[in-house]
Amino acid sequence: MENTPTPAPGEMLASAHRTFKTEIAALQALDASLDGSFEQAAAMLLGCQGRVVVTGIGKSGHIAKKIAATLASTGTPAFFMHGAEAIHGDLGMLTRQDIVLAISYSGAGHELLTILSVVRRMGARLISVTGHPGSELARNADLHLNAQVEQEACPLNLAPTASTTAALVLGDALAVACLEARGFSREDFARSHPGGALGRRLLTFVRDVMRQGGALPIVQAGTKVPEALVEMSAKGMGMAIVVDGQGLPVGIFTDGDLRRLIARHGDIRALAVDDGMSRHPKTVPPGALAVEAATLMDAGRLNQMLVVDDTGLLLGALHMHDLLAAKVI
Template sequence: MDKTTTTVTTTPTGETLASAHRTFAIEIAALQALDASLDDTFRQAVSMLLDCQGRVVVTGIGKSGHIARKIAATLASTGTPAFFMHGAEAVHGDLGMLTRQDIVLAISYSGAGQELLTVLSVAKRMGAAMISITGYPESELARNADLHLNAHVAQEACPLNLAPTASTTAALVLGDALAVACLEARGFSREDFARSHPGGALGRRLLTFVRDVMRQGSALPIVTVDTKVPDALVEMSAKGMGMTIVVDDKQAPVGIFTDGDLRRLIARHGDIRLLTVADGMSRNPKSVPPGALAIEAATLMDAGRLNQMLVLDDTGLLLGALHMHDLLAAKVI
């Protein structure tokens, strides 16, 4: 006889939002209590991190391990060399990554995990310092670390008071506070941040220069002032910039002839076959130096409603040209 399986679907009730509000309230209260309890120990921890001659090795187990991984990433991206070392892997070979110049930042709410106590023992034998973050100042990890930061919470958001929720939030925010305090003490700038994040939007904006994205050499559309308009159109079509640079007999740029100039020339004269680009070019075109940030060039082009811009050196020598599409392709804008 076939047996049928009944699937019971649990749907949210009117208590769902109330549960969320309780979670928020509990975790906010935990952070407020942590904020109120901060003392000179936090300043000492920041001083230790700033004085570290090696790297900050952040370690933890379980949910604390996830928090430790995030804190290590935040420290590393904000100017404090750091990496994550899983507590379980540490006691199976990864402790070989630790040097006496490093500082161990160990996160364990109970402060009693055997793996982290082993890390503590090895660190002490090596002469590496340790900062611990626990919820119990009387725990073995807290008592034996060089410095202890108390992240105790009155209760977890979990109604069973078992799943790490408020406690992991407290540890995470405490780690963020350490990273930001170090960032500010180091004078870490937007440019420094960009160098740590070259693949991100901010990195591209602050590390991409005009010379990196400009067109140059044979890719540039160039004609002389006496070039007939039909011949200039051939050059424009071949190079795909919607314009051509106009140079004098010394190859110095004296203007540009754009699609817009072409339309205006047709509107004025009708038959343009015998006209030269000098009859309709835009003189004194806007330019930018090659060492300018690409985002600065984009801002200038946007303000002037320009699709193209020349790249000139300090002497007025033509080095290249930019098209708005180049900036889009480089993801600068």
């Protein structure tokens, strides 16, 4: 490309440091300026009977969308409403039980001022986040949060940089304050993120991943080893579950047990699984978390584990491969 500028060595890195310092200074100033208005805003969000509707235009709109997502995923029902789309029909999303969180550094955007008038007529409440406490949006909101910054990281002091960072962090602070006030737990977070790693770990139970019914390799006590091997090969779990006459598991016969039996006896064709099975196999209840079962299996260096009810009745079996496939480990 012609006329591409060639920065001097270290110039780009120096620019990055200036940006970091400018935005850190903006956050420090914002932290120092927090007052009772923040607590009032958090209390309003906690007491909201509808949804928190976060709105903005341009760069502030991008920040608003992220804040809405953070609120929603941490226990405060929320959604994003684009400021421009709002005045062309999306205001129909609002109800009088909602709280609008409007983000605009200037506090003078036509779209958000139009939204303000509609919110007022509807009887809903509005919290504004601006960098100009004297702006029309700030003066007419139910509550105003001041996110003013001394300067943008942009050397022209034009591109929203430090100001959008300040608004983002203020939104995060509101979300976290509400999260803590609600006693929002890891389990609550997992329910909002069932597709994530934490969700899988906290919401996947043994009963969800265990093999059961006809998929289980089951043989009766006294079964000859060759017959047990046929069942083991057919079911692909690397073991056979040995049960007594009442169907209660009395042991498991694994590939390792087979190798050890051959090492001891050589010809095993006349032997029964009872001669080589592992007695008193480790078990887990179906209501245990799958990740807990994985921990037990890993600690015991086990590839398989039986699933039983409170009476010891066999319900299913786990294989380490099942836990890996379910992505709980």
